[in-house]
Amino acid sequence: MERMRILREIEEAKRKRRREIWETFKSSKAAYISLYIVGFLIFIALFGPVIAPYNPYDFDLSKAKMPPSLSHPFGTDGLGRDILSRIFVGARYTIGISLASVAIGAFIGVLLGLFSGYMRGLWDTIIQRIVDVMLAFPTILLAIALVASLGRGVLSLIIAIAVSTFPVYVRLTRGVVLQIVGEDYIAAAKMLGRSSLYIMFRHVLPNSLSPIIVQSTYYMGSSILIASSLGFLGLGVPSPTPEWGSMIGSERIYLFSSPHIVVFPGLFIMIAVLSFNLIGDGLRDALDPKMRTYFRRG
Amino acid sequence: MEKILEVQDLRVYYDLPQGTVKAVDGVSFEVYDGEIFGIAGESGSGKSTLALAIPRLLRPPAKIVSGKILFMGRDLLTLDDKDLRKIRGREISMIFQDPNTYLNPVYFTGYQVAEVYEAHRGGAFKKYLGEVVKLFKTVKIADPERRVFTYPHQMSGGMKQRVLISMAIAERPRLIIADEPTSALDVTIQAEIMDLLNEIKKEIRTSIIFITHDLSLLLEIADRIMIMYAGKVVEIGRADEIAKDPMHPYTKALLATLRYERKKRLYTIPGSLPSLIKPPSGCRFHPRCLFAKDVCREKEPQILNINGRKVSCILYGDEYEPGSQS
Numbered sequence: 001m002e003r004m005r006i007l008r009e010i011e012e013a014k015r016k017r018r019r020e021i022w023e024t025f026k027s028s029k030a031a032y033i034s035l036y037i038v039g040f041l042i043f044i045a046l047f048g049p050v051i052a053p054y055n056p057y058d059f060d061l062s063k064a065k066m067p068p069s070l071s072h073p074f075g076t077d078g079l080g081r082d083i084l085s086r087i088f089v090g091a092r093y094t095i096g097i098s099l100a101s102v103a104i105g106a107f108i109g110v111l112l113g114l115f116s117g118y119m120r121g122l123w124d125t126i127i128q129r130i131v132d133v134m135l136a137f138p139t140i141l142l143a144i145a146l147v148a149s150l151g152r153g154v155l156s157l158i159i160a161i162a163v164s165t166f167p168v169y170v171r172l173t174r175g176v177v178l179q180i181v182g183e184d185y186i187a188a189a190k191m192l193g194r195s196s197l198y199i200m201f202r203h204v205l206p207n208s209l210s211p212i213i214v215q216s217t218y219y220m221g222s223s224i225l226i227a228s229s230l231g232f233l234g235l236g237v238p239s240p241t242p243e244w245g246s247m248i249g250s251e252r253i254y255l256f257s258s259p260h261i262v263v264f265p266g267l268f269i270m271i272a273v274l275s276f277n278l279i280g281d282g283l284r285d286a287l288d289p290k291m292r293t294y295f296r297r298g
Numbered sequence: 299m300e301k302i303l304e305v306q307d308l309r310v311y312y313d314l315p316q317g318t319v320k321a322v323d324g325v326s327f328e329v330y331d332g333e334i335f336g337i338a339g340e341s342g343s344g345k346s347t348l349a350l351a352i353p354r355l356l357r358p359p360a361k362i363v364s365g366k367i368l369f370m371g372r373d374l375l376t377l378d379d380k381d382l383r384k385i386r387g388r389e390i391s392m393i394f395q396d397p398n399t400y401l402n403p404v405y406f407t408g409y410q411v412a413e414v415y416e417a418h419r420g421g422a423f424k425k426y427l428g429e430v431v432k433l434f435k436t437v438k439i440a441d442p443e444r445r446v447f448t449y450p451h452q453m454s455g456g457m458k459q460r461v462l463i464s465m466a467i468a469e470r471p472r473l474i475i476a477d478e479p480t481s482a483l484d485v486t487i488q489a490e491i492m493d494l495l496n497e498i499k500k501e502i503r504t505s506i507i508f509i510t511h512d513l514s515l516l517l518e519i520a521d522r523i524m525i526m527y528a529g530k531v532v533e534i535g536r537a538d539e540i541a542k543d544p545m546h547p548y549t550k551a552l553l554a555t556l557r558y559e560r561k562k563r564l565y566t567i568p569g570s571l572p573s574l575i576k577p578p579s580g581c582r583f584h585p586r587c588l589f590a591k592d593v594c595r596e597k598e599p600q601i602l603n604i605n606g607r608k609v610s611c612i613l614y615g616d617e618y619e620p621g622s623q624s
Contacts, residue, residue, distance in 0.1 A: 193387035
């Protein structure tokens with residue numbers, strides 16, 4: 001049938017566009033490799049406890065501070081716990097926390113930004129002044145204050161990071177929305193008799209999505225850094241949970257005597273942050289090469 | 299004939315840091331059932347502001363300061379958002395100037411047309427795709443089944459304008475406001491679009507407000523014409539009467555610019571459109587007017603009714619004698 005054929009062709013065209021984005025993304029080697037690294041990190045976050053060779057909580061002081069060897073590839077920490085196993089199990093905390101906080105932060109930020117940029121007027125002013133104040137604080141300081149008041153734990157970490165990062169999404173979304181709202185097709189949609197809410201979500205949001213996706217990817221890296229920093233400062237997930245940042249923090253006295261204890265978790269943090277940033281670069285180029293400037297990287 | 303739209307003493311100002319721009323300053327006119335009402339004027343004469351003011355689509359800093367816009371007896375300026383939405387797209391629709399920017403780039407054109415039905419009849423827009431194919435046939439889009447599933451960037455300018463026209467006529471509105479619908483298209487496409495508009499007008503029996511800076515186009519298609527200058531009405535009359543016997547000096551000058559004679563330079567009106575922040579005193583056209591008298595600088599002319607025509611010029615008033623008061 002004619003209609004079926006057309007629909008098939010449309011599917012074909014959509015596949016083609018997706019392939020184009022994918023090809024552009026792939027043409028950046030760094031982004032492509034980073035994708036595999038992130039894939040691997042997510043794999044260990046999901047299956048960490050299964051693939052970990054030892055129980056990450058079992059300590060054995062007779063084996064403390066052993067350098068990397070065949071039986072302990074990354075060595076053991078100050079209490080004789082296997083570092084590789086701890087990193088594997090800790091991945092779910094570090095990556096899970098940043099994923100959840102980015103999701104929450106982006107959700108709140110995008111909603112507020114959309115509302116603010118579309119409605120303008122008094123609400124816009126109020127939201128933007130609040131955002132001004134929040135952006136004036138260093139992110140990490142805000143997060144510390146929030147954790148201090150909420151108490152330690154995975155949930156309060158997620159909330160703290162989400163709250164301290166959402167203002168950036170508000171700003172970003174509002175900027176894009178302001179530009180889209182001025183477009184003629186928004187006036188055309190109004191002229192069809194559509195409501196503001198409908199226009200906001202059906203016409204403005206889909207056209208603002210690319211930069212938001214890119215920013216979220218960058219902020220995955222940022223959130224990992226914030227989560228680890230808080231862990232390092234002893235404000236993260238309480239020990240003995242092997243979150244990467246707290247692994248460094250609690251064992252930092254061995255930095256000079258047995259550097260491997262601190263270096264390996266640090267290496268994983270660095271690789272994770274770097275990978276997310278490189279993926280963000282790749283996505284930015286693939287989704288819209290024009291917008292190169294207005295992001296905050298992790 | 300029945301009045302569809304009556305605009306009374308409409309004033310639209312732009313509040314800018316440099317001052318207040320009086321883009322539309324005391325404009326009154328009527329549009330009757332089934333007619334093409336043409337509005338002509340130079341760029342910056344307030345035509346487009348007027349077009350956007352009628353369905354209240356103006357965005358800040360534009361502000362409707364005073365006046366009435368009576369559409370079938372109801373004042374659009376006092377309606378709340380909900381009632382206004384019911385009128386927009388269903389009873390008053392609009393065809394815009396540049397078809398390239400008035401379609402959302404992320405959706406199929408057919409989906410956007412179906413949105414008109416969704417907005418006013420409810421249900422999912424996909425339900426109405428069959429109607430859209432019919433509409434596309436009406437506006438003579440070739441291969442309509444396929445075009446429903448086409449993105450705007452895959453269409454030519456003329457075809458996009460046809461899509462916009464199909465959106466405008468979907469609900470068979472009583473009034474279509476066409477704001478320079480052919481200015482962004484090349485001449486051959488212009489002719490096709492004009493033919494199409496004429497056919498549609500007959501088929502769905504609607505009134506059209508046709509706005510353009512091209513007076514020669516209006517003389518061909520419009521029933522009545524309003525000439526605007528610097529935010530004011532200078533003349534309203536039947537198209538044939540204006541063509542034959544223009545009354546206002548500005549209209550005369552405009553018509554003179556259209557006359558083409560071999561080996562002669564085209565006539566141009568000296569000077570340019572005045573600033574609307576500080577418009578000239580008295581008659582706004584007087585600095586460029588060939589017939590200007592001293593009184594034109596001092597006194598703002600009233601709109602005069604002469605044999606069913608309206609003209610705003612001192613030449614036709616009783617107070618023609620300088621110094622006399624009315």
